[in-house]
Amino acid sequence: MNTPIRAVILDLGNVLAFHDNALLFRRLGARAGLDAEEAGRRLSGAGWTAANRGLLGPEGIRRDVCGALGVDLPMEEFNALWNCHFTIHEAVLPRVEGLEGRVKRILLSNTNVLHAAWLKPRLPVLERFDHLVLSCEVGHVKPEPAIYEEALRHAGCEPHQAAFFDDLPEYVAAANTLGMRGHLFTTANAFDGQLRALGLE
Template identity: 80%
Template sequence: MSPPPRAVLLDLGNVLVFHDNGLLFRRLGARAGLPAAEAERRLAGAGWTAANRGLLGAEGIRRTVCEALGADVPAEEFNALWSSHFTVHEEVLPRVEGLVGRVKLVLLSNTNVLHVAYLRPRLPLLERFDHLVLSCEVGHVKPEPSIYQEALKHAGCEPHEAAFFDDIPEFVQAANALGIRGHLFTTAASFDAQLEAMGL
């Protein structure tokens, strides 16, 4: 049996917070006078990766999305809409809190500056993480090896000494390919069982 991991790397979306993209498209579509499906179609290539890489700041995101939707939404209203699909995953937070001080705790997330600004004050637990590796700050995105290596650097451990949890199988597979112990995150209960199986 392997020893317990020295570091736990956690995804943000659908792990610490839920994001309902369908709700986001409905709300943005309604604001632009479009059906949700049309809003989703128009936004399919609207700078998501550029925003996640930090190539678009807050105003760049607003402009890109508004242009795609054919609507001019003022910044304050847009920022609220853009993050209106998040809810905190309250059930998982105590288990993550229990890892503080026992392992290196690193967030590893594909995200953009507006979502970070919205979620930080709503997730005070993030302040207790050892490091936050945010794609919009480091310029790399999952599943690129470089962003996992960035997380390992801040965790101060070898790949096999780290466990990684994400809700997207492709990102878990990319971690496994680097020798990290990747696990698919599904529910708070299964996360608890996975940690216990690793000796945490």
């Protein structure tokens, strides 16, 4: 018989909120007079990772992104553009709400301070999570073992007692390597089936 699940550890992007990076690159690129492909090329790499590790604060992110794109946007305009690609995944929220009081709920996300600040008030369910493990606050990023271990520490359980859901296979594989029960998140309906299989229907 499977060990009961004591914690559900959830990714943020494309689980609780969709993020359309193609839209982000189109909008930022248009403002800078660049096509989306060029904007995406300029924004990939070290700066993005530095922001996710918490090495860049709000103004640092603005300067880094604007510098890469060759444009200087005031913070208010920049922040609106920087968060334009998010849509709350309304269908999954009742499933996540239904776990309250049954298991610990931990958020585990690679994100930066501006994205986190924009999403938190739009996802009030996060206020009732047991803990939020955000890469920009802990200095580690998935798939590094340290960030999963941080989530497990706050979950207060052994790896095999934690179910982890993420939309990226490499992050799920990293969780499985540590002994967690990793699942690839695809849709709210599929999530229902995964929870049933874990005894959390």
